[in-house]
Amino acid sequence: MKSRTYLVLFYLSILLTTFYACSQSNEPQKYIGTALDPHAGASPIDTTKFNAEYLHYSTVKINGVLPLESKYEQFLEEFGKPDSVVNNPEYDCQVYPEPYQYVYLKGSMFYLVNDSARFQCIDFRKQPDLELKTPAITLNGETTLEDMQKLFPKSVRKIRSIEDPSSPHLRFVDLGASAPITDEWWILSFDGNKLVMVELYSPC
Incomplete structure (x- = not known):
């Protein structure tokens, strides 16, 4: 026995x-790019070339299913028919060298490049049922500054506001979209303490 x-x-x-x-x-692996990464601070980072904190673009999925860049057919299967598809005017900011269109869907916007749908922004106030899932955090209309502070304290400390009469109450957190610094990064908009919009920003 x-x-x-x-x-x-x-x-x-x-x-x-x-x-x-x-x-x-x-x-x-779950916390790479965040303050909870066990290797964070283990060695000096050249902050002229690398982000101290970041949320890697490739790890983010819409509703935990759709990657931020997908076939347009997959996009339609997941979300259905968009509200509108608008051609990019020649005089407008040219994000991509090839012709592309703007796809609008209930407060969200995607680029349609050839047959690829590429995420640009989401407004949780208009689409509270959508969320961006990552291994480290889920971003939705219930995400708070405290949630972000736990993972990205350096970025939250640099929170900023802009002098815009149309949105004087909004504040913005900039966050890298990859380890190397590129011309593409996240802008997370907060109304008070709550996340209301996420944009993958890329200047012209």
Whole structure:
């Protein structure tokens, strides 16, 4: 009887150890680019070339399903017919070298480049049922500044506002979209303490 009990405990301990090791091995990947990354601060970062904090573009999925860049056919299957599709005027900002269109859907906007739908922004006030899921955090209309502070304290400390009579109450957090600094980054808009809009900004 004692030997059976010992064997059960022995195999149980192996199972728990294996589970713990697997969970631990995946956990560091979850928080890459955040203050909770166990390797954060381990070595100096050249902040002229790399973001100290970032939310990698490739890890973000709309409603946990659709990547930020997908086939337009997949986009239509997930969201249905958009409200409108507008050609990009020749005099407007040229984000892409090839011709493209603006796809508008209940407060969200995507670029349609050839047969690819590429995320540009989402307004949670108009689409409270949508969210952006990442391994480290889910961004939606319930996300707070405190939630962001836990993962991206340096970025939140640099929160800014703009002198715009149409939105004097909004504040903005800029966050890298990858480890290297590029000409594309996130702008998260907060109304008071709540997240209301996420934009993947790219200057012309």
